[in-house]
Each structure stands twice: as C-alpha cells, then as structure tokens.
Amino acid sequence: MKTYTQLSDFKKLNNAIVTIGTFDGVHFGHQKIIKRLCELAKSSGGESVLLTFFPHPRMIIDPENQDLKMINTIDEKAQILASLGVDHLIITPFTRDFSNLSAEEYIKNILVDAIGTRKIIIGYDHRFGKDRLGNIQTLAENAAVFGYSVEEIPEQDINDVAVSSTKIRKALLDxxxxxxxxxxxxxxxxxxxxxxxxxxxxxxxxxxxxxxxxxxxxxxxxxxxxxxxxxxxxxxxxxKSEDNNAQSHTSNSKTNNSxxxxxxxxxxxxxxxxxxxxxxxxxxxxxxxxxxxxxxxxxxxxxxxxxxxxxxxxxxxxxxxxxxxxxxxxxxxxxxxxxxxxxxx
Structure with missing residues (x-):
C-alpha cells in the first residue's frame, strides 16, 4: 500500500475506485466497505483509494472537547488498511479551511481533479463538506457532470453485526x-x-x-x-524510526503489513x-x-x-x-x- 500525508503528493489516477471516511477502528462494518472497494478495483482494472483524515474532524471542529479518543492511532490504522489490500491511503490533514469547503468544491477539487475518481463506494450515512451538507444524494446528483458513478453500501449491510466505533469505544472504556x-x-x-x-x-x-x-x-x-x-x-x-503523527508516512512509500x-x-x-x-x-x-x-x-x-x-x-x-x-x-x-x-x- 502506498501512503500519502498530503493530497498534493498523490498523482491523479485514470481509474480510481474511492471510499472516504475516518474509519476509526476499521471494524467489521468498515471492512465490508473496504472489501467491496478492493473487489471493484480489481474487477475494473482500477486502483483502490481510501481517503481519510487526521486529526479526526471533531478534534478540529470542537477543540475544547478532549473526551473523544480514537481506537487506532493513525499508524495503526494504516497497518490494518494495508493488510486489507488497499492500494492507496491518503491521509488528508483536516483543518478549518478544509472543513469550509462546500460539498461541490469537495467533489470537484478533491475527488475529481486531485484523485481521478471513477467510482465512489460510500456508506449510506456518509456526510461531507461545510456543515456536513454533502451526502450520497449530492454525490449522485454530480455523478454525470464529473463522470463518476456511486455505489451505496446500505445500512443493513453495514450494521447487520450491530457494530459501530462508538459501541467499540464504550466496550473498551468499560x-x-x-x-x-x-x-x-x-x-x-x-x-x-x-x-x-x-x-x-x-x-x-x-x-x-x-x-x-x-x-x-x-x-x-x-x-x-x-x-x-x-x-x-x-x-x-x-x-522502526517513526514520528508520532501522520507525517511519519512518506509519499509513495510502501507500508509494511506488520x-x-x-x-x-x-x-x-x-x-x-x-x-x-x-x-x-x-x-x-x-x-x-x-x-x-x-x-x-x-x-x-x-x-x-x-x-x-x-x-x-x-x-x-x-x-x-x-x-x-x-x-x-x-x-x-x-x-x-x-x-x-x-x-x-
């Protein structure tokens, strides 16, 4: 797996099969999305791309709240994603400026112009863009304009094991x-x-x-x-020499599964x-x-x-x-x- 800590380090692909999210814990529900992502990339001759964010958006939007803790560090998450067969991991620094991108700007500037998205695999409840106004309907409405298709992972498929990052955090704290x-x-x-x-x-x-x-x-x-x-x-x-933040990953470097x-x-x-x-x-x-x-x-x-x-x-x-x-x-x-x-x- 190739890992990038700046979107600018990523070279636009011809056939990027993309999913987006924080994926804290990379639990069973997440793994269903990632499995489908990798299957579609392989069957279409494309490359799988997972776009995630660091720090977690809530740490930037609500910096006074120190209660949110992550199941995985960013390095742990990268190790797990590599083991699942993802081709490219983009760890985008989440900033105030990034959070102010409109849903349409997010689609055009990031998904299309920077990554080269041809298909998006997304959970039914994914939100993006300023004030989290973008959703799967927004992606579908812009699909014809920008030449990509959208596949929704329905709620039943993700939640049929009744799993969520919130439930996992509670179990661990208990x-x-x-x-x-x-x-x-x-x-x-x-x-x-x-x-x-x-x-x-x-x-x-x-x-x-x-x-x-x-x-x-x-x-x-x-x-x-x-x-x-x-x-x-x-x-x-x-x-292994590594920094304790997302910058420990270098652009286009191979990530060891161990x-x-x-x-x-x-x-x-x-x-x-x-x-x-x-x-x-x-x-x-x-x-x-x-x-x-x-x-x-x-x-x-x-x-x-x-x-x-x-x-x-x-x-x-x-x-x-x-x-x-x-x-x-x-x-x-x-x-x-x-x-x-x-x-x-």
Whole structure:
C-alpha cells in the first residue's frame, strides 16, 4: 500500500475506485466497505483509494472537547488498511479551511481533479463538506457532470453485526475487550516504548514493563487487569524510526503489513503471554495512571524498546489492597486465572 500525508503528493489516477471516511477502528462494518472497494478495483482494472483524515474532524471542529479518543492511532490504522489490500491511503490533514469547503468544491477539487475518481463506494450515512451538507444524494446528483458513478453500501449491510466505533469505544472504556474484539475482528492493542517505573513490582515477584503511549488521542481501556499477549520489537528486527503523527508516512512509500520491520528472514517473531494492569495503583497511593504488563517467562531488560500489547480478556477491576503482601497474593491468583484463560483458547 502506498501512503500519502498530503493530497498534493498523490498523482491523479485514470481509474480510481474511492471510499472516504475516518474509519476509526476499521471494524467489521468498515471492512465490508473496504472489501467491496478492493473487489471493484480489481474487477475494473482500477486502483483502490481510501481517503481519510487526521486529526479526526471533531478534534478540529470542537477543540475544547478532549473526551473523544480514537481506537487506532493513525499508524495503526494504516497497518490494518494495508493488510486489507488497499492500494492507496491518503491521509488528508483536516483543518478549518478544509472543513469550509462546500460539498461541490469537495467533489470537484478533491475527488475529481486531485484523485481521478471513477467510482465512489460510500456508506449510506456518509456526510461531507461545510456543515456536513454533502451526502450520497449530492454525490449522485454530480455523478454525470464529473463522470463518476456511486455505489451505496446500505445500512443493513453495514450494521447487520450491530457494530459501530462508538459501541467499540464504550466496550473498551468499560473494560470489555472481548466484546470490542468481536466487533473489531482483531485484538485491540497498545503500542509504545518501555519506560522506567518505580520497580515495586519486582520486589513482590511481579516485575512489569511500563508502556508510554505518546499519542494523547489514543483510547486506553478501563482500569483493571487483563490477559494479553506481548510482541517485542527487538525480537523481530531493529526498531522502526517513526514520528508520532501522520507525517511519519512518506509519499509513495510502501507500508509494511506488520508493526515491525523484518530485516532478515531468519529472525522469528515471538509472542509472549502476560497480564496487563491499567490504573493508578491505589495500594501504594499512586498519583498517575499507569499502563504496565507482567510478561510471563521473560526476564530481559527492555527499557526504550517498543512493544505491542494485545488485549484479549478482562480479568478484574482495580482494587486497593491492605498492603503489598495482599497485592502479591492477588497477583498470584491473577496469573493463575490468566494461564487458565490461555489454556481454554
């Protein structure tokens, strides 16, 4: 997949099959649209193009509202879209000026003149242009003028699994990662470097790797203990240098389907089991919210290395214990429950 962070970097195509949207989570409903997009591109001899936006439009239109969190970072979204077979991903910077384009200007300047759209695959409820006045009817009314056709993905086809990004966000905030994963079709994950903590966990036999998530807009699941798998970047190749925003993608660059670069074919990807903790560590009167993981059967120092943590099941809510000994006993039970979970998979 080729990825572009400015529309000006994109070279207009002769037969672009296009879909548009934020696609946060790239869930089952989104995947239906993307599958159809790729099928039509292949059958027509065209190329599939997905136009998305960063930051999320609501972050620009309502900047005072900090409550909106994204299921995927922009890099995570790109990885998933690449795995689904999209040919071109255009990440358009969403600005006030962009939001003020009329629906007709949006169609002519972006879809037709810049991309070369010949067919648009769009969800029944998609809105675009200033004040979100453009819709599928607007696209249809302009189709003959600009020489493209429109295919609507109806509500029933998108919602027959009763899935939406809003429902997924709520499930994650409630700690229900199992339900969120069912909606997504893959395991929700967190990715970032390991930073130094206060090392209290190792004093009671449960050392943890503390993860720093740079993207403040990334949704973090509700507080508690989770069964997870952990992928260590150092186990599968050298760290990938990337900025933490859309500019980390370069025009016309290939996007790897994995989060990790694989410099040689003889390096194997290893995944570890573990249990993750999210919370403020009330037993020691913690003041900040931590994301940390106890990786089973692992004792290496990995400070500064990037890890990916895949959330598989919620085990329990965060609790304040009477002291470290009581916490240790509960963690022993948590580990036993985590291993039982993996045995049952």
């Amino acid at each position: 700690g229900d990662v199992g339900l969120a994963n069912d909606y997504l079709g893959y395991a929700f994950s967190i990715y970032g470097p390991v930073i130094k903590g206060d090392k209290i966990g190792r004093t009671i036999g449960f050392p943890t790797a503390n993860i720093f998530v740079a993207e403040t807009y990334k949704l973090i699941p509700g507080d508690g203990i989770y069964a997870v798998t952990v992928e260590l970047e150092s186990e599968v190749g050298s760290p 989060l990790f670069e694989l410099p040689t074919s003889d390096i194997r990807h290893q995944t570890y089991k573990g249990m993750a903790y999210i919370g403020q560590r009330p037993t020691i009167n913690g003041m900040t919210r931590n994301i940390e993981v106890n990786i089973f059967d692992f004792d290496k120092e990995i400070y500064g290395q990037n890890i990916k943590m895949n959330f598989l099941a919620f085990l329990r809510h965060d609790v304040k214990f009477t002291g470290l000994e009581a916490l240790k006993q509960q963690l022993q039970q948590d580990k036993a429950n985590t291993l039982l979970f993996f045995e049952g998979k």
